Amino acid sequence: MYEIFQKYLDDKVTLTQSESDYIQSFAIIKKLRKRQYLLQEGDIWKYDAFITKGCLRTYSVDEKGSEHVNSFSIENWWTGDRESLLLQQPSRFNIDAIEDSELVLFTHENFEMLCHEIPAFNNMVNGILQKSFIAAQNRIQASLSFTAEEKYLNFITKYPGFASRIPQTMIASYLGMTPETLSRIRKQTAKK
Amino acid sequence: MYEIFQKYLDDKVTLTQSESDYIQSFAIIKKLRKRQYLLQEGDIWKYDAFITKGCLRTYSVDEKGSEHVNSFSIENWWTGDRESLLLQQPSRFNIDAIEDSELVLFTHENFEMLCHEIPAFNNMVNGILQKSFIAAQNRIQASLSFTAEEKYLNFITKYPGFASRIPQTMIASYLGMTPETLSRIRKQTAKK
């Protein structure tokens, strides 16, 4: 499964063969079965994780016991808890697999070392962070100014394909509404 | 006013005198009077901007004409529209001054060049981006799981001092509620 990550790298940066091999030498392959956890609340996250196959969700649980989905991550994207990683503090999130999944992990130490030693790799990582930040900004924007229906329509145009592989309950939670509301919205919009 | 930025830099990174001077040689000082715009919707943002004095707000206007405050930025913090800057596309945001303000600007070209030539500067910039991302994540978290009252209490503990210098209408918009609701919440919480 490392080939998927290799392909991603080749697509994003130009590396010498020895740099590629060097990166690969630190990669840890991890398989997760559906419902299995990658990170549990309270643990400190220590990796940089790339998904080569499958779909994961990051969520938190509030005092009343309700789950709030923070994000979905699928193949060819990254996951983890940056706050826990950066501040080395217990995570407030859980990350688990929605489907059987496969990941390539790097311990953060190794990852930082790679960033330091391979400037092109470092630039790629910064680019990813930029894009993540912009996506987060847009999500805030949507949550402030959209109605429930607009949020859903925005979601399916922005992430086509997600709706078919992720349970509606989780999508509803991600969008900040109840499953019942999402169900009704879908019925409405299907008509049109 | 450049001294404020100089102090910020000295606090964050170790630079040689010539590096410091080099950075300063690209700085553009900009003053804004209250209500003056730094960026208007439709324009392409081309700077990296540090605030040495004052307070700015980033907001968008939806089709119905309502304003949605995206963020507040005060002295010793950065502002701008990363999406417009990175993708070189017209901004969906307006940025204006809530108070008379002073900024240090760098054209993005110069800023990138500085990042490239001074690794320590680049690391500082990446650190800022990390923190911004984490803050955005937390804001999403809050908007999904908090009640209006919880959002307000979270805001005043996270940003003490903001409440006294920013009009309530804008804070309400930032928190995703109406000014009336915020007014009632403040009355409630004042009692306790």
Added chain:
DNA sequence: CAAAACACTTGATCTAGATCAAGTTTTTAC
């Protein structure tokens, strides 16, 4: 320093979406 513009408060009413409840359909697991 007056009056217009803006910012905040308070009350009455309304509504989008939540909650509660009881199905039906789909998936999972032995």
Added chain:
DNA sequence: GTAAAAACTTGATCTAGATCAAGTGTTTTG
């Protein structure tokens, strides 16, 4: 293959917060 567990739908009712409206207080500006 079937029983139990999840996931989804639909209806009835409720409520947090929005909207509308009519004040009062406070800046801003000529």
